[in-house]
Amino acid sequence: MxxxxxxxxxxxxxxxxxxxxxxxxxxxxxxxxxxxxxxxxxxxxxxxxxxxxxxxxxxxxxxxxxxxxxxxxxxxAAARFPMEDIARPSLRRLAAETGESAFFSIRRGNETVCVLREEGSFPVRSFVLHEGVRFPLGVASAGTAIMAFLPPDEQEPLLGDWAAHAGDFAVGHPVDVVRDNLERTRLAGYSVNPGLILEGSWGMGAAVFDQQGRPAWALSLTGIEPRFRADRQEFLGKLLLEEAHRMTARLQGS
Amino acid sequence: MxxxxxxxxxxxxxxxxxxxxxxxxxxxxxxxxxxxxxxxxxxxxxxxxxxxxxxxxxxxxxxxxxxxxxxxxxxxAAARFPMEDIARPSLRRLAAETGESAFFSIRRGNETVCVLREEGSFPVRSFVLHEGVRFPLGVASAGTAIMAFLPPDEQEPLLGDWAAHAGDFAVGHPVDVVRDNLERTRLAGYSVNPGLILEGSWGMGAAVFDQQGRPAWALSLTGIEPRFRADRQEFLGKLLLEEAHRMTARLQGS
DNA sequence: TGAAGGGTGTCCATATTATGGATGAAATCT
DNA sequence: AGATTTCATCCATAATATGGACACCCTTCA
Missing domain, CATH: 1.10.10.10 (Winged helix-like DNA-binding domain superfamily/Winged helix DNA-binding domain)
Structure with missing residues (x-):
């Protein structure tokens, strides 16, 4: 110890x-x-x-x-972490424009924690993600979006001992699949979770950066597979990046 | 232990x-x-x-x-204590109509804890009270409003060993003054703190009751002595009771 | 300039304190 | 009514937190 x-x-x-x-x-x-x-x-x-x-x-x-x-x-403590005020408008817009549920997650050590949720209008909703839920970095769309933009020397230790880091999620998330997913996230700017946690329950995420330019938070959307087909992914990704940029800008400013 | x-x-x-x-x-x-x-x-x-x-x-x-x-x-935890949503509108109205700063406090054991603040427009403000501040029951207007409406068998132990309960506040708050203040609070419905914590810094409070009819929260106003003269007290007290009733009703309903 | 005062960080022998195996009670299922 | 699961408590044990002592870094002041 x-x-x-x-x-x-x-x-x-x-x-x-x-x-x-x-x-x-x-x-x-x-x-x-x-x-x-x-x-x-x-x-x-x-x-x-x-x-x-x-x-x-x-x-x-x-x-x-x-x-x-x-x-x-x-x-x-909330006075020092004025996330709600900044994130809520983005979540509302995302939920309104997509119909999916929108989430705001925070990086905390080697995990992400979901803090805010905004329900979408689409009548089939996944409850895998809700306030308080934690995932290891690299699991779920928010954690993938954040991990993808961490410096390599922070990613490698986690990927190197993936089984220990991912715990129960290691079975559904083989390390080479995760590596691949991170690479594609870096290319696209946003992450896609193709139902790795629960079959049919998809998600997409984009990282929000702090004043030091580090990925500290993430916006994400979840829903069922048919709503995340290739053609719609571009649309959703663009929206996520737009809102993520907006939040990053606001956080840089203050 | x-x-x-x-x-x-x-x-x-x-x-x-x-x-x-x-x-x-x-x-x-x-x-x-x-x-x-x-x-x-x-x-x-x-x-x-x-x-x-x-x-x-x-x-x-x-x-x-x-x-x-x-x-x-x-x-x-906030999901189980949806105070912000319920209290904020009352605080805004109180601050707007009186110009003083308005506060929402929660009873927690034998203390009150201030959780929400809404600044008033009046240019002289007291910073004795702010989010996170704790007072023993019977001290400050919020704690007086709550204590006054507790069953006697909960009040007596505190008054009986007042020095131990009030701690540092015991010097400025002799037990007979407190007893008197509680009695007047029961009569008026609202409490008045005539600068007992800090000279010139006055406050008034009204209790909000939970579903079991117990005083669990309080709304309060603070400001300088000239703004709390006898003639204005009635006006402020009426407003406080109005908002406190409104909150109590909403909490009973849910 | 150097001594005093107030603050922070760390070590390690000590015994106080948390530990967890074991047991029994209570609730729930079959 | 027995079986199974969950909860609550006891208490000898040793693992753990404790706090006196020391080292250090500032700033202040003679």
């Missing part, structure tokens, strides 16, 4: 992230399974976190959900 | 709360002072929290601020 005396902090953060992935909450057993910790430990930490208001235990469902303190701290 | 194995969790939560009180961040020394923990411990926990993205260390100022993970978790 790099940082001393960090074990509990790491575990607490892990549990918070796991709970945060599911807005409807997670059961103790589920958290034990996904965290790899023992049940007494998870139970004790959850109870302590709930006592502090960082989590809540819904007695009806038995699920653990994020608590009021997280909400309060989040409201304060 | 009631919960076993909770020491670190409690300390972590304490540090997060302390950092969250100051959107501009806090120094290590400040956190050591306010937490009562030793410096190595605080330093180690802060470093660990930063490694998890729950905090960030601004190398320029040396201050610690809330990190991206808190923001991300907060965005997910």
């Amino acid at each position: 790099v940082v001393q005396g960090a074990q509990v902090v790491g575990r607490v953060a892990l549990l918070l992230r796991l709970v945060g992935r599911k807005p409807e909450g997670m059961s103790l057993a589920g958290l034990v399974r996904e965290s790899g910790l023992t049940r007494p430990t998870v139970h004790r930490l959850l109870t302590s976190l709930a006592a502090e208001g960082l989590l809540e235990h819904d007695p009806a469902s038995g699920k653990w959900v994020l608590g009021p303190e997280i909400f309060l701290l989040g409201s304060v | 009631v919960v076993q194995g909770a020491q670190v969790v409690g300390r972590v939560a304490l540090l997060l709360r302390l950092v969250g009180r100051k959107p501009e961040g806090m120094s290590l020394a400040g956190l050591v002072r306010e937490s009562g923990l030793t410096r190595p411990t605080v330093h180690r926990l802060l470093t660990s929290l930063a490694a998890e993205g729950l905090l960030e260390h601004d190398p320029a100022s040396g201050k610690w601020v809330l990190g991206p993970e808190i923001f991300l978790l907060g965005s997910v």
Whole structure:
């Protein structure tokens, strides 16, 4: 371990992230399974976190959900991350013009986290992606769009130990397919996920760049395969790039 | 300690709360002072929290601020606490009609936490209250409005050991003054803070009630003493109660 | 210029604290 | 009514967080 005396902090953060992935909450057993910790430990930490208001235990469902303190701290933190104000208009336009659902994701370490969603009008919608969901970089259209524009020395470690990085997604995302996808993303400017996570559930994404010119966020669209055929991809890609550029410009300005 | 194995969790939560009180961040020394923990411990926990993205260390100022993970978790938690959508319109109207700054605070345990602010047009403004600030119940107009409508058996423990509950505020808020203030709040429906926290900085508040009829939130206005003279208090109080009722009704409905 | 003061970062022996195997209760399914 | 899954708690153990001590870097002031 790099940082001393960090074990509990790491575990607490892990549990918070796991709970945060599911807005409807997670059961103790589920958290034990996904965290790899023992049940007494998870139970004790959850109870302590709930006592502090960082989590809540819904007695009806038995699920653990994020608590009021997280909400309060989040409201304060949001002042430093004014994403909502900047991203929402772009999401609205994307959803309106395409009919698909539009998403805004943030890079966080070697993952992307979905933070905002705008439902499209098209009556068949995928719920693979929603607020709080995390994917390893290189998986899903947002993570592919971001990873494609990272400097090579940041990409290589991930691709080099792909199985460790991608975890459960490694089976559906062989490393050579991902490499290929990244290359095509660099050429087109936007990424396409041809149903790799869930068959028939497609997505396209474009990266948004921070003041240092690094890909830190992504806009993406999801929908069913027939809506992402080759002819329409160009149209959707153009829209995504347009909005991504607009956001990048606004973020450079401030 | 009631919960076993909770020491670190409690300390972590304490540090997060302390950092969250100051959107501009806090120094290590400040956190050591306010937490009562030793410096190595605080330093180690802060470093660990930063490694998890729950905090960030601004190398320029040396201050610690809330990190991206808190923001991300907060965005997910916000779905369960849709306060912004409901409170913002009321705040806007209050600020527009009175010219004072309007605030929305949440009860959290035996404290109130300010979550939303809407600046008024009046050119002299107080910055005692801002997002993230916490007061013990019974202190400041929001906390008084909430406490006044709690069942007596929840008020008494706090008033009974007032010094412990109010902490540093106990000197400016003698318990009999607070008792009197609570009584007057119950009669009028709204609370008045006649510059008890900072001389000349006045405030008025009204409680918003949850589905169980418990005072869980509060709207409040702050400004300088001349703007809160007796004749204007009635006008401001009426507006506050109007908006508080409106919010209560909306929250009952859902 | 150099000593004092206030701040930050790190080490490591110590014992306090978190750990998790084990057990039992409770709920849910078959 | 037994089987299976999930949740809650105990407590001896050792792994872990602890904090006194030290090193360092500023700025201030005599």
